[in-house]
Amino acid sequence: MVLTIWCLINGQSSLEAFSVDADASTTIDRLKELIKSKNTKTFEEIDAKDIKLWKVAIPLDNDDDDDDAAVPIVLHSLDETKRLRPAKILSEVFPDEPPKKTIRVIIQLPPSVHAPVPAHPESQTGDFRARIKRITDEFFAPGSDVTTFLEDFVRGLKNLLLTTGSVAGLPRVWLRKNGPPDITRPSLLFSNLPHPSSSDIPGRYPTSDAILQLIENCISAQDYTVPVFGVSGCGKTRGMIELLSRRWGFYFNAAADDLGSGDITTLISNTGRRLLQSDRQANNRQARTITYLLLLSRLKILQHCLTISGSHQTFSSARWTILQTCPYVLFNDIDIFAQLFERFLPALDQYQTPLTESDLVKAVQSEFQATRHLLEEHGRQGGLPSFSNSDRLLVVHDEAQILGDTYDGHFSSMTPGQPDRPLLSPILWGFRTISETNLTLITSGTGLSIYTLDWARSSGSINKSTRSLTGQNGFEYMEFPGWTGRESIEAYVAGLRCLLPTEGARQALDRLLPSEAIHAITERLVGRFRPAVTAIEKTIARSEPDGWKDALDDTEARLVSYDYRSEPGNLCHEIVRLENKYRDNLSILKELQTMEEVLGLLLFQRHMFGADRLVFEEAVPELVERAFGRIKIIDGTARTVLDEP
Template sequence: MTDSPLTLFCLVDGESTSFPVAIDSTKTIGDLKKLIKTENPNTFNGVDAKNLTLWRVSLPVVPKNERKAISLADVSSKEELDETDDISDVFKEKPPNKTIHIIVQQPQPGDLRANIKKIRGKFFGSGSIYAEFLDSYVQGQLSLPVTTTGVRGLPKVLRRGMVESQGTKPNLLFLDLPDPSSVGVPVPERFRSNVLLGVLERMQAQDLPVFGVSGCGKTRTVIEMLCLQWGFYFNAAKGDLGSDDLSYLSERIDAKLLEEKGPNVNTLFAKDTTLLLFLSRLLILNYCLRVPGCRQTFSSASWTILQVCPTMFNDVFSELFRALYAKLKRHAITESELLPIVREAFDSVQESLIACNYPNFSNESKLRLVVDEAQILSDKGGTSFRSSSAHADLRPMLSPVLNGFRAIGGRGELTIIYCGTGLSIRTLHWAMSSGDGVKEYGSNTFPYIEFPGWTCASSVQSYIDRLKKQLLDDESKRL
C-alpha cells in the first residue's frame, strides 16, 4: 500500500452516525486512537485515548433515514486491534467506500445513575429528533394514516417490513376504539374489553393470563383496555404490532445463553435487562407527560396508539432501549443498583398522571402492562432460567421477564397481562406460582380469561354493522 493518507469511517459503539478520520498509513493504531479522541473531544470527554478499544469491521452504510444504533455485540465479524499495529498492516488494501471500517468502544462506564442521566439528556435534549417527534405527537399534530380510495377513512397501519401499502387496505384492529374521557359511563357492550375490565375490577392477583385461538380478539381487547386505562404495551413477536424493543431484548438474552454460564447467571441477566427495558418505556412516558398542554391533547388512548403503532410514526421505544443497552452493557449492572432508578421513574409516572388531573387515573388506580404474543418467550430456553419460588424450578425465558416487570410495582400498583395463542394452562401454573401467587378468594385457581372468538352469526353481523357506520359514503357501506 502507498503511504498516502487513508480515510477511515468510524462509529462509536451504540451510535448510528459515523465520522471520517484521515490518517497516514505509516501511523499505528495507537496514533489512530489519539486522532479519534482529538477530533471528537465531547464524545470522549474524560476518556484517555489509550483506554479506547478499536475494532475492525466492514459494515455497509445504509441510507441516512434507515440508520439505527449499531451495537458491537450485534456485529458477528469483528477484530480487536492492537495499539502497536501499523495502519498499513491492518488495511493492506484501500478500504471500501460507503463502509464503516472501525467501531470505537469506550471503557466500562462508572456511575450507573450518572450514565443513565447522560443518555436521557442526549435523547430528550434540545435538537433531538426524538424529542421533536414526541413534542409533535403529544400536541396532537400526528395521527394514524387512513385509507384514501375505495373504502375511505379507515385506519391504515402497516406491519413492519412492508415498504408499501395500498390505500384501500385498512386495519380494522384500530376501528372505533373507546374514548377514555367518558369516565363513569359504562363501556358500550360492543367493546370486547368489557370482559377484561370486569375481571380486572374484581381480581386480587397481579397477573392475568389471556388465552384464545388466533383471531379471537385478544389483541383488540388489550388495546381497548389500554385506551381506557393507562399502561404499557409490549409485543414479543418481531415484525408484529408494537415496538421491537422486547424482541431485541429476547435476542440479547439468546446471545447470553450461548455463553453457557448456567441458569442463575441467565436469570439475573434477563431480569436486569427487563428492568432496563421497562426504564426506557417509563422515561418516554415521563417526557410525554411534561410536554406543555399534554392534558388537552394527550390521553391514554393516544399513548396506546403510539406504543402499538410506533412504526407508523417513529419507534422511539426501541431507539432509547438500544441506546441504554449499548451504553450500559459493559457496566456490571446489579439489580440493587438498577431497581431504585426504575422505581423512581415508575413513581414519577404515577405522580405526573395525578398532577395532570387525568379523569381515568387517581391515587387508587393501577397501571396495566401487556405482554402480547407471550408464547414466543414461553417457548424459549425452557430449562435455562431459575424460578423465583422456593422450589427454584427451571423455567423458560418468559419467567425472568415477568419477574423483572413485577419487581417494579406491587399488586396495588401494576397489573401484568400476558396473552398469546400458544399459551397453555401449564404456562399459567408456573407463571403464576413463581410470581404474585395470589389465588382468588374462595377459589383454588388463579384468574385467567379464555376468549371463545365469534360466538354466533349475529355477533359477526353486529361487527359488520359497526363497520358500516364508520365509513364515509354510501358506496363504501356496500359490504
C-alpha cells in the first residue's frame, strides 16, 4: 500500500508543507532519502542520515485563516511529538493510512555545516567574545579574498562601475539579485553624492538637510526613533544615502530584492524558524538576540576598514555608505555583510534564555564602544567626517514597512495593554538595548504606516510618551523638498552634465533631453523625484532620438496604469493594498477617512471649480501611505496636499 505523508521542515509555516509518497514497507531511513530527493536545493549540502524526523499531527485544513497558516511551526511549541528511528517501517509508525490534510512528519535539519563546534558549553561573556574573535579572525584572514577586497576598496582602488555608450561616465548600480542592467543604463540615485570634505554641502543637498533637521527636532523632543514618512517616489532612499554619506552610520534594507545587504532578510527567516506560537516574550528575546548579531557583523567590518593602514586618507562615511548599499556590485556578486552575519548565527542556541541574552548584549556593547573609539581616532588623524564622543551613530531601516508587517502579532508590546507587535518592534528594541544614548534609529519606507511609526518611537529599553499624529504640536513630519517645477529638473540635468567626463558625452545628453523632454517630465511627473529620475535613466539607456517619449510613457504607465497593478508603487496597487489593510483593522483604524471619500471630494472640486489642488487642514497620513498625497509644511503645520495631474 502506498502512503501519502505530508511533511514540513521545522520552523516553516504550514503553507510550505509538501507530500511524499512511499510504500508502507519503507523504512524511516529510506523516507529520509525520499524527502531529500523532493527538496534537492534545501538539502543540497546535508546527508539524509543527519536529518531527524518527528511524528506529529497538525491539521492542514486552515484555508479560511491565512494568518494562522502563515505562522511558523516549531517542534518546541508542539505538545505531542515522537522521534522516528531509522529502522522503523512506515506501517509500524502509521498502522492506519495517515489522514488527509494533516502534517504527520516534522523534519529537523542538522546544525549549519559552517557552525563552529565548541569543545565545551559557552555561555559567559568571555566565551562569546572568544567565539566572536575566532569567527572574525577566520573571516578577515590575511590574504583572503575578503581582506584583499576591503583593502582595495578602502584605499580607493575599487569603485562603482560606470556607464559606457554615448553618455559615458555615470555610476551603474543594480538591485540585489537582479544582475547588471544594460551597460548604458545609469543609476542616478548614486550620482553627485555629497562627500564630507565638501565645504558647500548646505543648500546643495536639501533632502538630507531636511532629514538632519528632522533628526535634531526629534532628539530635542526625546524621540530617538526618527520616522521619515513620505509619498512613494519622493526621494526617501536618495535622502538616506545622502544622509549616511555625510554622517557615520549603518544602512539596512528589509526588501528581498533591493539595495543593500541581504542580511535583514536572513534575520527575518531565522527569526521565523525560532518563533513560538504562545510565548510572545520568548519571541521578543529571539528577535533581539539575532538583531545583536546583525549589528555585530556591521561593527566588525567597519572596525576592519578603519584599521587598514592609511584609511584616514581615503575612507570616509561616503565610502562606507557605498559599501553598505552596493556590496554585491563591488565584490563580484558577494555580500560580505550577509556572509559574516551568517557565520555569527550558529553562536546562538535555538532558544535563548535571559542569561545568554545578557552575555551577548555585553559582548556586542563592548564591540560597539570599540568601534566608536576607532571612529574618534580616525577623525583625529584627519578622517572624514570627524567623530566625537558626543556624536550618535545613525541606523537607517529602509523599506521598514516590510518589518512593520512581518510576523505581526507575534511579539509583545513594551506598553502593558497594547496590541502585540510585528518584527519591527523587537528589532528597534534590540538596537536600543545596545545603546540608548549613542544610536539614532531612522525608519523609512513607502507604505510605512504612520500608526506603526507612532508606536515604533517607543520601542526601546524604556517607554517614551508619544504625541498626537496630527496638529501643530503633533507628530514630527518633514517636507521633502521635491521638484517644484521645470527649473528644478533643468537644474538636475545641468548637474548631471557637469559630472560627465567628456564634451561628447555632454553633447549627447543635450540631444537626448531637449527642452521638450524636460517640459513633458515636469508636466507628467510633478513632484515625484524617483519616477522623474527613472525616466531620465531610461532615456539615457535608450540613447535614441526622441527616446525620451517612450521612456516617459513607460514610467508613467508603471506609476498609474491598472495594467501594472501588481507592482509595488503603482497607484492602483497602493489603493487596493492599503484599503484592504485598513478594512482588516477597523477596530484600530476606525477613525480613518476612506479613500472613496477623499478622492470623491477631489473629483468634485475639480469638476465644479476647475481646481487642481486639494489642501487639508491637517496631515492625513493614510493618503500619503496610499501614494496620493504629499506632506507639506504650511504656516508651521503639516498638511496633506493632493496636487498631481
